[in-house]
Amino acid sequence: MPNRGYNHQDLLRVVIGGSVDHGKSSLIGRLLLDSEDLYSDQVAEVSTGELAFVTDGLRDEREMGLTIDVAHRYFSTPQRGFVLADTPGHLRYTRNMVTGASKADLLVLVVDVTAGLTEQSRRHIQLAHLLGVDQVIIAANKIDLLEPGDDAPFHELVSVVDELSGRLELASALVIPVSAVDGDNVVLRSTRIASYHGPTLVEALEQVPPREHAERHPLRFPVQWIVRQGTYRGLAGQVSGGLLKSGDEVTVLPSGEHTRIARIDHFDGEIDAVRGPLEATVVLEDHLDVSRGDMIVSRDHLPVAAREVEATLVWLGEDPLTAGRRYLLKHTTRRVRATARELHYAYDVDGEQRGDAVELRTNEVGRVTLRLATPVVADPYERNQTTGAFILIDELSHDTVAAGLVREARVGVTEDEQRSPDVVWHRGKLDRTERWGHLGATGATIWLTGLPASGKSTISTALEQALVQRGRLAYLLDGDNVRHGLSGDLGFDAASRAENVRRVGHVARFFADAGGIAIVALVSPFRADRDLARRLHDKAGLPFIEVFVDTPLEECARRDPKGLYARSKAGRMSGLTGQQTPYEPPVSPEVHIETLRQSAAESVDGLLALIDALA
Amino acid sequence: MTATRRTPEVSRRSVLEAEAIHVLREVAAEFERPVLLFSGGKDSVVLLRLAEKAFRPARFPFPLLSVETGQEFPEVTEFRDRKAAALGEQLIVAKVQDSIDAGRTAEEKGRRATRNRLQTVTLLDALAEHGFDAAIGGARRDDERSRAKERVLSFRDEWGQWDPRHQRPELWSLYNTVVRRGESVRAFPLSNWTEIDVWRYVEAEGLDVPSIYFAHRRRVFERGQLVLAESPYLARESGDSAVTEESVRYRTIGDLAVTGAIRSEASTIDEVLDELARARWTERARTRADDDSPSSLEDRKREGYF
Numbered sequence A: 001m002p003n004r005g006y007n008h009q010d011l012l013r014v015v016i017g018g019s020v021d022h023g024k025s026s027l028i029g030r031l032l033l034d035s036e037d038l039y040s041d042q043v044a045e046v047s048t049g050e051l052a053f054v055t056d057g058l059r060d061e062r063e064m065g066l067t068i069d070v071a072h073r074y075f076s077t078p079q080r081g082f083v084l085a086d087t088p089g090h091l092r093y094t095r096n097m098v099t100g101a102s103k104a105d106l107l108v109l110v111v112d113v114t115a116g117l118t119e120q121s122r123r124h125i126q127l128a129h130l131l132g133v134d135q136v137i138i139a140a141n142k143i144d145l146l147e148p149g150d151d152a153p154f155h156e157l158v159s160v161v162d163e164l165s166g167r168l169e170l171a172s173a174l175v176i177p178v179s180a181v182d183g184d185n186v187v188l189r190s191t192r193i194a195s196y197h198g199p200t201l202v203e204a205l206e207q208v209p210p211r212e213h214a215e216r217h218p219l220r221f222p223v224q225w226i227v228r229q230g231t232y233r234g235l236a237g238q239v240s241g242g243l244l245k246s247g248d249e250v251t252v253l254p255s256g257e258h259t260r261i262a263r264i265d266h267f268d269g270e271i272d273a274v275r276g277p278l279e280a281t282v283v284l285e286d287h288l289d290v291s292r293g294d295m296i297v298s299r300d301h302l303p304v305a306a307r308e309v310e311a312t313l314v315w316l317g318e319d320p321l322t323a324g325r326r327y328l329l330k331h332t333t334r335r336v337r338a339t340a341r342e343l344h345y346a347y348d349v350d351g352e353q354r355g356d357a358v359e360l361r362t363n364e365v366g367r368v369t370l371r372l373a374t375p376v377v378a379d380p381y382e383r384n385q386t387t388g389a390f391i392l393i394d395e396l397s398h399d400t401v402a403a404g405l406v407r408e409a410r411v412g413v414t415e416d417e418q419r420s421p422d423v424v425w426h427r428g429k430l431d432r433t434e435r436w437g438h439l440g441a442t443g444a445t446i447w448l449t450g451l452p453a454s455g456k457s458t459i460s461t462a463l464e465q466a467l468v469q470r471g472r473l474a475y476l477l478d479g480d481n482v483r484h485g486l487s488g489d490l491g492f493d494a495a496s497r498a499e500n501v502r503r504v505g506h507v508a509r510f511f512a513d514a515g516g517i518a519i520v521a522l523v524s525p526f527r528a529d530r531d532l533a534r535r536l537h538d539k540a541g542l543p544f545i546e547v548f549v550d551t552p553l554e555e556c557a558r559r560d561p562k563g564l565y566a567r568s569k570a571g572r573m574s575g576l577t578g579q580q581t582p583y584e585p586p587v588s589p590e591v592h593i594e595t596l597r598q599s600a601a602e603s604v605d606g607l608l609a610l611i612d613a614l615a
Numbered sequence B: 001m002t003a004t005r006r007t008p009e010v011s012r013r014s015v016l017e018a019e020a021i022h023v024l025r026e027v028a029a030e031f032e033r034p035v036l037l038f039s040g041g042k043d044s045v046v047l048l049r050l051a052e053k054a055f056r057p058a059r060f061p062f063p064l065l066s067v068e069t070g071q072e073f074p075e076v077t078e079f080r081d082r083k084a085a086a087l088g089e090q091l092i093v094a095k096v097q098d099s100i101d102a103g104r105t106a107e108e109k110g111r112r113a114t115r116n117r118l119q120t121v122t123l124l125d126a127l128a129e130h131g132f133d134a135a136i137g138g139a140r141r142d143d144e145r146s147r148a149k150e151r152v153l154s155f156r157d158e159w160g161q162w163d164p165r166h167q168r169p170e171l172w173s174l175y176n177t178v179v180r181r182g183e184s185v186r187a188f189p190l191s192n193w194t195e196i197d198v199w200r201y202v203e204a205e206g207l208d209v210p211s212i213y214f215a216h217r218r219r220v221f222e223r224g225q226l227v228l229a230e231s232p233y234l235a236r237e238s239g240d241s242a243v244t245e246e247s248v249r250y251r252t253i254g255d256l257a258v259t260g261a262i263r264s265e266a267s268t269i270d271e272v273l274d275e276l277a278r279a280r281w282t283e284r285a286r287t288r289a290d291d292d293s294p295s296s297l298e299d300r301k302r303e304g305y306f
Ligand SMILES: Nc1nc2c(ncn2[C@@H]2O[C@H](COP(=O)(O)OP(=O)(O)O)[C@@H](O)[C@H]2O)c(=O)[nH]1
Pocket: A018, A019, A020, A021, A022, A023, A024, A025, A026, A027, A050, A052, A067, A089, A110, A141, A142, A143, A144, A145, A178, A179, A180, A181, A182
C-alpha cells in the first residue's frame, strides 16, 4: 500500500457506472490489483474467481452474481487518495447512480467497446451531469476482443462521446481504451490501440481537477450546532461556499440581521479563515439569536429565504409523487414540511418528456413547484451544490423518496395562498361600479416605503389630512400602529416582516375596494413583499401606487425622531433596517420622492394631483 | 499587528476530518439520545478526538458506552477507563456476564465457544435500557467486504436488525434521520477512512492508543494461520503449536478469545505505518478467529452486531 507523500494527498471522489456486463466490477478489481492496493486475502479471491468478486460485497449479490447497491472502495497512489462509489448498472437501481454522483468529482463510465454506448450509459452520463458532475472518463473496455488492428469500434465510440459531450457541454470527456481482463491501459500502458497516445486510467485519475469548492463564490455557512459553555457561544458548521474570514461582515438568514465574524475557533486554537469543505466554530460580534438551521452568508449576493422552490426531482420512492402530497424536506441543516404544488413535466427512464404528467414515478426526473411551511435559505444548484440540494422524506414510511435540485428559490408567500381552501369568497349584492357610483368614490392604495425616519409618516399624515379635508374617505395604516393590534403577534425577523406586509396589503385592498384611499406607511424593506401587495391589487383591479420615500441613511440617522438609530448605535436594539438588516429600494416606483430635494408639502401636492387623476 | 494565524489546508486528512465531524454534529442535533461506542481501540480513540473537535469547549452531548465480554485485554480496559476519566465524560459499561446472569443469553457450548456473538444481546439490551436512538461507532468501510455497502447512517429496525436490501439512499451529506420510537441508527463517521488514514491521524494528533498495538513480548501459539495469545479463555487444541514467547502486536482489538496477533517488531507509529505499507493481509484477515466464512460478519450484522 503506497502511502509516501500522504500529507500532500488530496481526495478525489469518483462514481463508477456502466451497463450490466460491460465490465465495471472487473475493471475495479483490475485497478486495485495492479495498483497493488489489494491485500493477499483479496487477491486470493480474485485468482480463484472472477476479478469482479473483489467488489461484489453482499451475499445476495454473490449468489445472484449481480451488484445491487452502491459500494465504496478505497485506493491511493502517491499523489492521491480515491473514494470509488461503485454503482450498479441495472436500470432499476438508477437511484444508486444518483447517490454516487451527488458526492462525486468525476464519473468513470465503463463501456464495452464491442457494444458501444448503450441507452443506459447515456442515461448515466446525463444523470451525473444533472447532479453537476461534468468531468467524465469513458473506459472503453474489452479491447482484447477486437481483431488486432481493428480500431474502428474505439474511434466510433470516441465520436459518439464527443457528440454527446458537446451537446451536454461537459467540461471534459476522455475515452481510454482498456481491457479489464488483460490490464491494458488501466495501470500499465498498452499499445493494443496503436493510435491511442493518451494517459492510462490511473494517470487520468491522478490528473483530474477536484470539483471546485466554490471558494470564489459568496460565503455560505449553515449553522449546524451551537457550542455553549459559560458565556461562550459558538456557531459550529461546515463551510459550504466561499471563504469564512475573521472580521468579515456577514448577514444571518432568515432573520436578515447584519453582524461581523468576531473570531473563528478550531480545537487547536483560533484561526484566520477557513474554506469549504472544512468545518469551524464561529463567534459573532453581536449577540444575535441564531440557531441550528440558520445560515451565515456574505452581505452581497444574498441567497433567498424561500417558501417556494422550483426544483428538479429525481424520484427514488416506490410510491409516485402526485401534486398535493406532503413530504419532509431536508436542506442543509434544516428540516421543513413541503407540499408538492405542481408537477410541470416528467422525463421517463428513456428520457422521453411527458408534459401531461400527473405523477412522478421511480427513477423518473421531473420539474416541480414545492411550497414550504417555513423558509429554507437556498441558492440554485448550479451555483452551489450544498445550498442548492435537498432530499424529500416520506412522512409515513420515512423513506428518502427524492433527490432535489433547486432551480429557483422564491420568497413565495402569494396572494392566493389559502390555508383554508374550502372557504369560498362570498360575493355581496353590489358590484364595484355600482358601489363606487353611489358613493362617488374611487378607491386606491398609496404605499409609502423607505428607511425608518425617511419621512414616510410626515408625508402620509399630511396626505391623509388633505384628502379627508377634501371630503375623501382616506385612512392611514401606519407601520407602528398596525404593530399594536393587527400584527401585534409578530416579531421583526424576515418571515414576520413578510407576514406583516401581507396582512397590511390585504387590509389596504379591502379599504380600496370599499372606495377609500388606503395610505400605507411601512418600511416594507423587501421588494418581494411589496410586489406581493401590488399583485393583490392588480388581481382585484385596484390602483396601487408605490411611493419611494428616498432619504440617505446618514440623513435618517441625523433626523431620528423616534431615537431608533441612537438606540441601535448604543446596542440597545437589534435588527434596525438599513443598519443590521437590508433595505431593498423599489426598482420602478410610481412616485420617487427625494426628501433632500423637495419639501413634505410639495410631495403631498404631487400625490394629491396623482390621486385626483385616478378618478 | 497581531501574529498571523493560520488558514487550515484542504487535504485528504482535513476533508475526512470535517466530514466525520459533520456526521457527529448531525447525529447529536437530530437524535434524542445518541451514544458513542468506545471500546478503547484505535478507531474509537480517533472518534473521541473528533468529538472533542466537534463539541469542545462544551461537554459531549452524549455518554460513552462500552460492551465488555469479560475476556478483554487488561491493557485495553485500563486504557479505556483512563481515557474516559481524562476527558471527564460519562462511561457506561455493559457486561455480557450480566446478560448471562439475567438469563438473556447463554454461554456457547464446545471447545471453540466465545462470547463474541453474545455481545449483540448485551449491546441491544443496553441501547434499549437507556433509550439510545443512535449509536456512533468507529467502523470503516474498508474494514471488511460486506461493510463496503454500509451507509454512514445505518438504519436498524426495532430489533436492531440491518436489512441490506432496504437501505436509505444517502445523497450529498443530507442524512435522513427520521426514526420511529424503538427504531435506531448506527452512525459511522469514519466510513471513508482507511486503516492508514486512522494511523496517520493518530500520529498527527499525537493520540494515545493501547500499548498492545505496538510490538511487545507475549506468550503465543499458532492455530492454523492465526497467532493467538495464551490465555484462560482459550482452550488449547490438538493441532495447536507449542507456546513460545515472541515479539507481536495487534492490528485490531477484540477480546482475547477471538483476536489474533501478528509477529512484529514495530514499536512506533512510523514503524507501524511502514509495516502496513508492506502488509499483505487485510485488517480482519488472520486476526479474527470469528470470521470463518466470507459472510460471517454480514450475518452477525443482520442480527444487530456492530
Ligand atoms: N474479454 C473481456 N471480457 C471482460 C473484460 N472485462 C470484463 N469482462 C467480462 O465481462 C463480464 C462482465 O464483467 P463484470 O465486471 O461482472 O461486469 P459489470 O456487470 O459491469 O460489473 C464478465 O464475464 C467478465 O469476465 C475485458 O476487458 N475483456
